[in-house]
Amino acid sequence: MTSPISLDQLEAKDDFIRRHIGPNEADQARMLAAAGADSLEDLTGQIVPESIRLDADLNIERATSEADALDYLQAVARQNKVFKSYIGLGYHDTQVPNVILRNVLENPGWYTAYTPYQPEIAQGRLEALINYQQMVADLTGMDLANASLLDEATAAAEAMAMAKRCARRNTSMTFFVDENVLPQTLDVVRTRAEYMGFEIVTGPLETAADQDVFGALLQYPGANGELRDPEPVIGQLHEKNALAVVATDLMALLLLKSPGEMGADMVLGNSQRFGVPLGFGGPHAAFFASRDDFKRSIPGRLIGVSKDTRGKPALRMALQTREQHIRREKANSNICTAQVLLANMAGFYAAYHGPDGLRTIAQRIHRLTGILAEGLEAKGIHIVNSHFFDTLTIDPQGNRDLILERAEAKQINLRIDPKGTLGISLNECTSREDVEDLFDVLMGDHDFNVAEIDQQITDQGTTFMPENLERSSDYLQHPVFNTHHSEHEMLRYLKRLENRDLALTHSMISLGSCTMKLNATAEMIPVSWPEFGRIHPFAPRSQTKGYRVLLEELDTMLRAITGFDAISMQPNSGAQGEYAGLLAIRRYQAAQGESQRDICLIPQSAHGTNPASAQMMGLKVVVVKTDAEGNVDLDDLHAKVADAGDRLSCLMVTYPSTHGVYEEGIRELCETIHKAGGQVYMDGANLNAQVGVTSPAAIGADVAHLNLHKTFAIPHGGGGPGMGPIGVRSHLANYLPGHPVVGSMLDMNDQGSVSAAPFGSASILPISWMYIRLLGAEGLRLATQVALLNANYLVARLKDHYPILYTGRNHRVAHECILDLRPLKAETGITEVDVAKRLMDYGFHAPTMSFPVPGTFMVEPTESESLAELDRFVDAMIRIRQEIDKVGRGEWPADNNPLVQAPHSQQDLIDDWQRPYDRQTAVFPLPWVSQGKYWPSVNRVDDVWGDRNLFCSCPSPDSYIEE
Numbered sequence: 001m002t003s004p005i006s007l008d009q010l011e012a013k014d015d016f017i018r019r020h021i022g023p024n025e026a027d028q029a030r031m032l033a034a035a036g037a038d039s040l041e042d043l044t045g046q047i048v049p050e051s052i053r054l055d056a057d058l059n060i061e062r063a064t065s066e067a068d069a070l071d072y073l074q075a076v077a078r079q080n081k082v083f084k085s086y087i088g089l090g091y092h093d094t095q096v097p098n099v100i101l102r103n104v105l106e107n108p109g110w111y112t113a114y115t116p117y118q119p120e121i122a123q124g125r126l127e128a129l130i131n132y133q134q135m136v137a138d139l140t141g142m143d144l145a146n147a148s149l150l151d152e153a154t155a156a157a158e159a160m161a162m163a164k165r166c167a168r169r170n171t172s173m174t175f176f177v178d179e180n181v182l183p184q185t186l187d188v189v190r191t192r193a194e195y196m197g198f199e200i201v202t203g204p205l206e207t208a209a210d211q212d213v214f215g216a217l218l219q220y221p222g223a224n225g226e227l228r229d230p231e232p233v234i235g236q237l238h239e240k241n242a243l244a245v246v247a248t249d250l251m252a253l254l255l256l257k258s259p260g261e262m263g264a265d266m267v268l269g270n271s272q273r274f275g276v277p278l279g280f281g282g283p284h285a286a287f288f289a290s291r292d293d294f295k296r297s298i299p300g301r302l303i304g305v306s307k308d309t310r311g312k313p314a315l316r317m318a319l320q321t322r323e324q325h326i327r328r329e330k331a332n333s334n335i336c337t338a339q340v341l342l343a344n345m346a347g348f349y350a351a352y353h354g355p356d357g358l359r360t361i362a363q364r365i366h367r368l369t370g371i372l373a374e375g376l377e378a379k380g381i382h383i384v385n386s387h388f389f390d391t392l393t394i395d396p397q398g399n400r401d402l403i404l405e406r407a408e409a410k411q412i413n414l415r416i417d418p419k420g421t422l423g424i425s426l427n428e429c430t431s432r433e434d435v436e437d438l439f440d441v442l443m444g445d446h447d448f449n450v451a452e453i454d455q456q457i458t459d460q461g462t463t464f465m466p467e468n469l470e471r472s473s474d475y476l477q478h479p480v481f482n483t484h485h486s487e488h489e490m491l492r493y494l495k496r497l498e499n500r501d502l503a504l505t506h507s508m509i510s511l512g513s514c515t516m517k518l519n520a521t522a523e524m525i526p527v528s529w530p531e532f533g534r535i536h537p538f539a540p541r542s543q544t545k546g547y548r549v550l551l552e553e554l555d556t557m558l559r560a561i562t563g564f565d566a567i568s569m570q571p572n573s574g575a576q577g578e579y580a581g582l583l584a585i586r587r588y589q590a591a592q593g594e595s596q597r598d599i600c601l602i603p604q605s606a607h608g609t610n611p612a613s614a615q616m617m618g619l620k621v622v623v624v625k626t627d628a629e630g631n632v633d634l635d636d637l638h639a640k641v642a643d644a645g646d647r648l649s650c651l652m653v654t655y656p657s658t659h660g661v662y663e664e665g666i667r668e669l670c671e672t673i674h675k676a677g678g679q680v681y682m683d684g685a686n687l688n689a690q691v692g693v694t695s696p697a698a699i700g701a702d703v704a705h706l707n708l709h710k711t712f713a714i715p716h717g718g719g720g721p722g723m724g725p726i727g728v729r730s731h732l733a734n735y736l737p738g739h740p741v742v743g744s745m746l747d748m749n750d751q752g753s754v755s756a757a758p759f760g761s762a763s764i765l766p767i768s769w770m771y772i773r774l775l776g777a778e779g780l781r782l783a784t785q786v787a788l789l790n791a792n793y794l795v796a797r798l799k800d801h802y803p804i805l806y807t808g809r810n811h812r813v814a815h816e817c818i819l820d821l822r823p824l825k826a827e828t829g830i831t832e833v834d835v836a837k838r839l840m841d842y843g844f845h846a847p848t849m850s851f852p853v854p855g856t857f858m859v860e861p862t863e864s865e866s867l868a869e870l871d872r873f874v875d876a877m878i879r880i881r882q883e884i885d886k887v888g889r890g891e892w893p894a895d896n897n898p899l900v901q902a903p904h905s906q907q908d909l910i911d912d913w914q915r916p917y918d919r920q921t922a923v924f925p926l927p928w929v930s931q932g933k934y935w936p937s938v939n940r941v942d943d944v945w946g947d948r949n950l951f952c953s954c955p956s957p958d959s960y961i962e963e
């Protein structure tokens with residue numbers, strides 16, 4: 001008899017670490033043997049340069065079980081107090097339709113997908129996004145809209161930059177901002193303007209064209225609820241060749257004349273109140289619409305209609321080549337990760353309610369606000385704004401403290417203005433009882449009754465909006481907004497779209513640099529807790545204790561992992577982190593009396609967001625060469641540093657490099673920059689190859705961003721949300737962003753902000769907190785080591801079939817590797833695109849294509865893929881190599897073979913089959929493919945046609961009818 005197993009041993013068997021990490025111990029041993037290493041430690045030693053290796057364990061607690069971590073976090077969440085929030089300022093409580101909550105927000109089929117770069121396997125979310133674009137274009141009255149930006153404030157900053165690009169005949173460097181703009185918007189715009197060299201002037205909306213300006217930002221309705229007509233001033237701006245940007249509210253536009261009808265050039269705002277939880281500030285999708293003339297200057301991604309090889313309409317990201325422009329001066333912006341999941345939710349909200357349902361919601365909000373206003377006025381309370389949609393600003397006339405006391409007692413939050421007025425913004429969740437409560441709070445004793453006032457308004461025909469601003473134009477007439485109103489219809493529509501997309505629920509998505517790891521269910525569960533979801537970003541400190549505990553604990557964890565001294569959670573994407581980090585550097589250098597430092601060195605291999613962010617910070621980008629091994633060319637670096645002299649501001653470097661290797665010279669690189677008085681910015685997108693093994697601070701960086709949606713398990717959401725907090729060394733800590741509304745309350749720095757909300761997309765931070773707690777110090781390090789193992793195992797199995805472009809010490813790669821497809825293309829004419837599309841027939845998403853080297857694949861398996869899944873991928877790639885060889889040998893014609901015809905659809909099979917290869921080869925090329933066949937819903941999409949015939953609204957249903 002074997003000896004009984006102890007409780008410790010039994011408990012150790014049931015841990016999250018084993019479930020997060022794909023290969024079990026036996027598999028790891030097999031893979032190590034294949035890769036030629038004795039152990040994980042041996043492999044790590046072979047790969048990571050000794051000079052940067054950490055010698056101590058991470059100062060992070062041991063792993064916790066899923067149940068314990070959730071229990072603990074639940075207790076933390078309960079320290080938040082969910083008050084009724086009437087604060088407004090761009091954030092309003094909303095009723096997330098449950099069918100959308102469960103089947104989109106809580107559904108890995110939606111949230112684990114990647115940005116739809118491969119349209120044939122992304123038609124579902126592309127349709128959801130074009131619905132969203134159509135909704136925004138309809139409601140704003142504009143020609144077209146993009147597929148979301150990060151938040152309203154940064155969207156306004158983008159609009160300012162775009163206005164400068166587009167107002168070509170205007171030489172002014174001044175931008176006007178309406179004094180009734182949201183305070184967080186003004187602050188972000190100011191921060192952005194400073195380093196773009198723009199001057200900001202503010203004043204009443206009507207005065208926008210009084211000075212020489214290249215553009216103006218007008219808020220409609222204003223932050224205090226006032227409804228002023230922007231049309232006259234838009235006309236005046238146009239007479240001066242200046243552009244008019246209108247920040248607005250989609251709910252209000254259901255009843256108000258659209259900015260497009262008034263001649264606005266760009267329209268933006270936040271779609272949060274269309275069914276996306278408040279979440280203490282995010283994530284939400286900002287919208288951005290423009291006139292057709294400016295479509296090629298729009299920041300962010302644009303979904304457009306094209307056709308597939310059968311001539312069937314098919315959706316795709318339009319103008320994708322523009323994304324390459326991010327690399328150089330042509331950048332429209334640095335936006336990469338946006339807010340796709342939330343844009344989808346807002347679009348579905350509109351599809352579910354339809355135009356009538358939405359109008360009813362808006363009318364109800366407006367009527368309740370009218371009732372409130374009538375009651376207050378009858379009691380003699382002065383309402384500052386004479387017209388309104390949903391927001392009243394009142395003068396409390398000495399009763400301010402009393403009112404706030406009563407509000408607190410009833411668990412109600414009002415907007416408290418610096419000038420002493422109070423604001424109330426009603427929302428979709430507001431009921432009659434809530435308005436009665438507001439009467440109690442605002443008036444104390446009274447005898448008003450909602451039903452009576454309602455009757456009075458009806459009888460007297462009282463209106464609260466200026467007649468000329470009432471909406472008369474239609475919206476949302478497309479069938480997609482008029483079909484899915486019953487829950488069954490909606491459920492099936494959501495499922496139908498989901499089924500068109502390939503996500504992590506199907507197979508490995510080995511996109512290099514994107515780190516598509518497991519997004520564990522336990523990590524996702526807290527996201528939908530109301531204690532995290534229903535908190536307004538400007539709620540008083542006393543109600544957000546839970547969030548602060550979460551933030552502080554995550555801050556401690558991230559400091560332990562990065563070795564940095566301070567963290568800012570404000571940036572809501574990696575690219576925003578870059579911007580915030582460079583901002584900290586420039587602020588620090590200015591404080592040292594060195595504002596002349598304006599040169600940013602960037603290696604050739606850098607991600608496109610790096611130069612784009614540098615440019616936004618007014619830095620001059622100087623490119624440093626890479627050598628034949630893919631490393632930064634140190635000679636060239638020294639030369640460029642010398643050339644820059646005392647203008648050197650910083651170096652932006654990714655580590656391990658985007659070439660997938662740990663450069664040996666990284667220490668020297670950092671020292672060179674420091675000696676020359678510069679700072680080192682580390683792009684932390686590849687932190688998955690650092691955690692527990694090395695750290696940005698150990699390497700010598702001064703600041704780095706962390707893509708929590710890569711390394712720390714936040715799902716990619718089909719192209720967002722993300723979070724890009726930055727870590728800094730102590731000398732930069734005072735230059736981290738602050739916040740204009742709540743900064744002082746939350747002990748933040750007294751510096752301009754970079755995002756609308758103080759902690760960016762706070763409500764997804766529990767995911768990263770859970771990830772770190774569940775893995776603990778030992779699991780985090782193991783994850784890194786297995787990420788290295790998985791990549792090196794792929795290399796061991798694939799290197800005889802595809803050349804591996806770059807390797808580091810001991811001919812090892814880091815956590816990702818580049819497969820060079822260029823020689824095959826030269827020999828056979830089969831391109832990287834053909835291989836990418838052919839992988840779909842095998843049920844795989846292509847690896848990252850043509851970044852950082854054109855004509856290559858960058859493969860990053862991550863630690864959470866099992867040996868079986870890696871082997872399936874390898875088998876597919878090997879079989880594809882054999883297929884390419886057949887083309888090379890002339891067994892299949894170059895223009896008719898499974899590669900150039902890929903991907904294959906079900907339609908292909910039912911056609912008369914006249915191809916030189918059989919149907920089996922086409923759609924079931926390996927035995928296991930048929931077991932869970934994923935069918936691309938369209939054939940190959942024509943990119944060029946789509947860009948030439950740019951069309952970014954919902955196609956009419958007729959266009960789908962087969963001829």
Ligand SMILES: *Cc1c(COP(=O)(O)O)cnc(C)c1O
Nearest residue numbers: 336337513573574575607685722
């Ligand atoms: C993903 C990535 C970025 C940009 O991050 P976002 O979160 O998408 O803005 C920057 N650099 C590298 C190397 C990346 O992989």
